[in-house]
Amino acid sequence: MRTLFSLLFLVLAFVLGFLLYKSIEEPINFNNQRAIRDAAVSEKLEMVRSAQELYRDITGEFAPRFDTLKQVLTEGELLSIRVVGDPDDPNFTGEIQYDTTRIPALDTIGGLGIVLEDLEKVPFTDGKVEFDIDAKVIEYQSTNVPVVQVGVRKSAYMGTYGDARFQRYDQNYDPNVPMSFGDLNKPTLAGTWQ
Numbered sequence: 001m002r003t004l005f006s007l008l009f010l011v012l013a014f015v016l017g018f019l020l021y022k023s024i025e026e027p028i029n030f031n032n033q034r035a036i037r038d039a040a041v042s043e044k045l046e047m048v049r050s051a052q053e054l055y056r057d058i059t060g061e062f063a064p065r066f067d068t069l070k071q072v073l074t075e076g077e078l079l080s081i082r083v084v085g086d087p088d089d090p091n092f093t094g095e096i097q098y099d100t101t102r103i104p105a106l107d108t109i110g111g112l113g114i115v116l117e118d119l120e121k122v123p124f125t126d127g128k129v130e131f132d133i134d135a136k137v138i139e140y141q142s143t144n145v146p147v148v149q150v151g152v153r154k155s156a157y158m159g160t161y162g163d164a165r166f167q168r169y170d171q172n173y174d175p176n177v178p179m180s181f182g183d184l185n186k187p188t189l190a191g192t193w194q
Contacts, residue, residue, distance in 0.1 A: 027169040030161050034173070037157055040123040041179050042193040048119060048131065048150050049181050049189055050112050054078075058105060062135035062148035066120035073109055073116060077102040124157045134184060145187045151180020 051073060055063045058076040063069035080103050085096035122129040135148040155162035155175035162175045181191035
């Protein structure tokens with residue numbers, strides 16, 4: 001009988017030890033995965049933001065779809081204007097000249113770290129989830145300005161950690177809040193991760 005109680009207590013000690021280990025392991029894994037996944041998604045969003053800025057330099061507005069964005073960045077051209085002379089110098093007596101050249105956008109995107117292949121795909125989703133994208137022109141302070149918003153809900157890329165029950169480890173974590181940049185109501189390209 002005494003041996004039975006000893007074995008029972010030993011099993012109970014192992015079960016309690018395992019439960020203690022699991023209660024510590026889950027928040028650590030959640031925080032590690034969240035940091036890794038948030039960093040990958042924010043890096044991809046920064047790349048999309050750079051692509052949108054380049055698109056705006058070419059067309060004057062933002063791309064409302066990824067296929068349009070990719071096409072213009074592949075086929076479009078940027079203007080490079082070199083000014084010879086100083087138009088702001090009152091003592092300059094020579095003639096001011098403007099030398100305009102066109103540079104293919106495709107030559108520029110590599111230097112900016114933009115990779116067009118799978119630009120719309122959200123990391124950690126096996127290519128099944130794409131970023132939400134929208135762009136339009138709004139009137140802001142009596143001026144028409146282009147605006148854009150690109151993002152994805154955290155639950156889409158967090159995998160098993162995309163559940164609201166993980167808020168108990170961090171009260172600021174909400175899987176239904178998107179990680180995004182831009183705003184459709186005002187001209188900004190700020191990201192929610194910044």
